[in-house]
Amino acid sequence: MAIIRDIFKRNKDSKEATMPSKAAKDVPEGLMTKCPNCKEITLTKDLEKNNKVCPKCDHHFKMTAHERISGLLDAGSFESMDDHLKSENPLGFPGYAEKVQADSEKTGLNEAVLTGSGKLQGQDIVLAVMDSHFRMGSMGSVVGEKITRAIETATDRKLPFIIFTASGGARMQEGVLSLMQMAKTSVALKRHSNEGLLFVSVLTHPTTGGVSASFASVGDINIAEPKALIGFAGRRVIEQTVREKLPEDFQTAEFLLDHGQLDAVVHRASMQNTLSTIVRLHTKGAVANG
Amino acid sequence: MAKKNGKKSMPFEEPLIQLRAKISELKEYTATAEVDLSSEIKSLEDRFSKLEEEIYENMKPWDRVQVARHPERPTTLDYIPLIFNDFIEMHGDRLYGDDAAIVSGIASFHGQPVTIIGHQRGKDTKENVRRNFGMPHPEGYRKALRLMKQAEKFKRPIICLIDTKGAYPGKAAEERGQSEAIARNLVEMAGLEVPVLSIVIGEGGSGGALALGVGNQILMLENSTFSVISPEGAASILWKDSALAQTAAEAMKITAPDLLQMKIIEHMIPEVRGGAHHDPKKQASIISEAIRRSLEELNGMSGEELVDQRYRKFKSIGVFSE
Numbered sequence: 001m002a003i004i005r006d007i008f009k010r011n012k013d014s015k016e017a018t019m020p021s022k023a024a025k026d027v028p029e030g031l032m033t034k035c036p037n038c039k040e041i042t043l044t045k046d047l048e049k050n051n052k053v054c055p056k057c058d059h060h061f062k063m064t065a066h067e068r069i070s071g072l073l074d075a076g077s078f079e080s081m082d083d084h085l086k087s088e089n090p091l092g093f094p095g096y097a098e099k100v101q102a103d104s105e106k107t108g109l110n111e112a113v114l115t116g117s118g119k120l121q122g123q124d125i126v127l128a129v130m131d132s133h134f135r136m137g138s139m140g141s142v143v144g145e146k147i148t149r150a151i152e153t154a155t156d157r158k159l160p161f162i163i164f165t166a167s168g169g170a171r172m173q174e175g176v177l178s179l180m181q182m183a184k185t186s187v188a189l190k191r192h193s194n195e196g197l198l199f200v201s202v203l204t205h206p207t208t209g210g211v212s213a214s215f216a217s218v219g220d221i222n223i224a225e226p227k228a229l230i231g232f233a234g235r236r237v238i239e240q241t242v243r244e245k246l247p248e249d250f251q252t253a254e255f256l257l258d259h260g261q262l263d264a265v266v267h268r269a270s271m272q273n274t275l276s277t278i279v280r281l282h283t284k285g286a287v288a289n290g
Numbered sequence: 291m292a293k294k295n296g297k298k299s300m301p302f303e304e305p306l307i308q309l310r311a312k313i314s315e316l317k318e319y320t321a322t323a324e325v326d327l328s329s330e331i332k333s334l335e336d337r338f339s340k341l342e343e344e345i346y347e348n349m350k351p352w353d354r355v356q357v358a359r360h361p362e363r364p365t366t367l368d369y370i371p372l373i374f375n376d377f378i379e380m381h382g383d384r385l386y387g388d389d390a391a392i393v394s395g396i397a398s399f400h401g402q403p404v405t406i407i408g409h410q411r412g413k414d415t416k417e418n419v420r421r422n423f424g425m426p427h428p429e430g431y432r433k434a435l436r437l438m439k440q441a442e443k444f445k446r447p448i449i450c451l452i453d454t455k456g457a458y459p460g461k462a463a464e465e466r467g468q469s470e471a472i473a474r475n476l477v478e479m480a481g482l483e484v485p486v487l488s489i490v491i492g493e494g495g496s497g498g499a500l501a502l503g504v505g506n507q508i509l510m511l512e513n514s515t516f517s518v519i520s521p522e523g524a525a526s527i528l529w530k531d532s533a534l535a536q537t538a539a540e541a542m543k544i545t546a547p548d549l550l551q552m553k554i555i556e557h558m559i560p561e562v563r564g565g566a567h568h569d570p571k572k573q574a575s576i577i578s579e580a581i582r583r584s585l586e587e588l589n590g591m592s593g594e595e596l597v598d599q600r601y602r603k604f605k606s607i608g609v610f611s612e
Contacts, residue, residue: 082612090552090609091543093528141608148605170496170518172527175542179496179518180554180607183504186476187601194481210518212469213457213497218477232468232497233459241459251464259465 137167144181169209224253366408372574389430405441408451428471457498479504483593
């Protein structure tokens with residue numbers, strides 16, 4: 001999708017505050033971490049304790065899938081699924097297999113999404129967490145398949161499905177197969193929905209292109225993290241098309257909330273409680289007991 | 291583009307144009323001069339038909355991209371009167387407006403009521419401005435969905451004609467939820483209890499095309515394309531050079547024969563020699579026959595079977611190892 005190109009281009013852009021590149025450059029490695037937004041330097045340990053939210057300016061750092069899950073689910077409850085699926089190189093793109101391999105080693109994931117089941121404050125859920133450190137969270141066959149299987153597991157076990165999205169869109173190197181993953185995840189979601197089951201989509205920075213234009217936008221409830229970049233087309237593509245300067249907050253979570261595209265923007269510190277409450281309110285008999 | 295038989299020709303047709311020019315030159319010369327060149331003309335004409343066969347039977351992906359984008363290539367509104375009867379266009383999404391980049395309505399097909407929804411681009415600048423070059427806004431997709439639900443209520447098949455570079459990348463489109471509009475169509479199409487036939491007639495660009503593409507069967511015209519990104523876009527990402535679009539068109543596997551081979555589409559609809567624009571009427575009758583065959587396969591299925599078949603079709607798409 002065109003959006004992928006746009007995100008690449010943004011790496012060179014230093015003016016915009018909501019760009020994925022900034023966060024990407026600031027994956028904490030050392031003892032101290034500098035906030036890309038307010039430049040405050042925080043002990044990495046303290047930052048992690050604070051759910052990777054800058055204590056000074058509230059900037060939400062990008063999280064890995066594992067970090068996200070450990071901050072969300074009850075300790076030790078997560079059981080991952082389909083870690084054995086491996087991407088192929090269906091169009092024979094030079095260097096693609098190596099790139100996937102390198103990102104796999106870097107992230108410890110088999111692909112750009114981690115899926116499984118676990119307990120959210122004692123309640124069973126099926127969870128998928130996309131990881132933008134793996135090929136920018138782009139969706140190819142394996143990402144589509146893992147998400148589809150996670151949805152099906154939720155359908156079979158009659159459980160809520162929660163996804164944290166973070167993706168530049170469809171993965172170009174798998175061509176139209178990537179595009180079709182949008183339809184594949186959708187047919188699975190329809191079945192889940194027909195069973196009267198809950199689907200919550202949590203859109204995190206960045207959620208764009210084909211992922212934004214499929215499962216990310218059709219939760220029974222759509223939630224986003226503050227300042228997350230969310231959109232169909234990339235800012236640069238739009239600027240070139242409409243030939244006008246876009247507002248600073250264009251395609252941020254807050255912008256989408258203003259335009260009626262989201263149910264809520266939820267701070268990371270409240271995410272676990274909010275999701276847990278939503279799940280509880282969709283569980284028969286749970287409200288009376290709670 | 292040069293003109294040949296009143297049709298704009300494309301670069302890969304250049305050898306044909308030159309040969310034809312030579313033939314007519316010779317013909318003119320014989321008419322005025324005293325020499326008889328009929329045997330030379332005959333041999334050149336034989337060579338012409340051989341060359342024509344060679345060129346049109348061996349079209350490269352980039353050739354097909356050019357045919358798919360040909361300004362005179364028949365559009366949804368060209369095909370509708372040639373394939374269906376009693377067409378009545380239905381406008382508006384009942385939420386915001388009417389998007390001229392998508393046309394939709396009801397008609398009859400061999401006596402059976404059907405709903406038709408298709409992308410609509412223009413053939414000249416004025417029409418293209420009105421149709422936004424066939425690139426829909428959210429209201430276009432929401433109109434499509436409204437018509438699909440209506441079709442489901444009245445139990446008639448839905449025929450989608452896909453012909454777009456993609457959903458419009460604009461400010462207003464984002465504000466009104468382009469992502470949600472496309473995503474909603476994907477999910478809702480998955481549940482339709484009537485036959486859905488999606489036919490790519492020109493360019494099938496990305497999510498904006500797929501939003502009409504969750505069919506029980508996907509058919510593609512021989513020279514149409516269906517892709518995640520345009521060849522130019524792919525080239526500029528891969529090699530930072532959109533001039534390499536030709537190479538990208540091959541690498542990305544976006545043509546009907548490619549998608550048939552990957553089992554993403556059910557059928558490829560043959561085109562008249564040189565492309566649909568050479569004979570829209572004949573092309574329409576070939577498409578009509580393909581629709582008749584596909585509907586015959588789908589008409590006998592129950593609502594539940596249709597939903598199940600669509601589910602299995604899309605669930606099986608993907609290449610990976612485990």
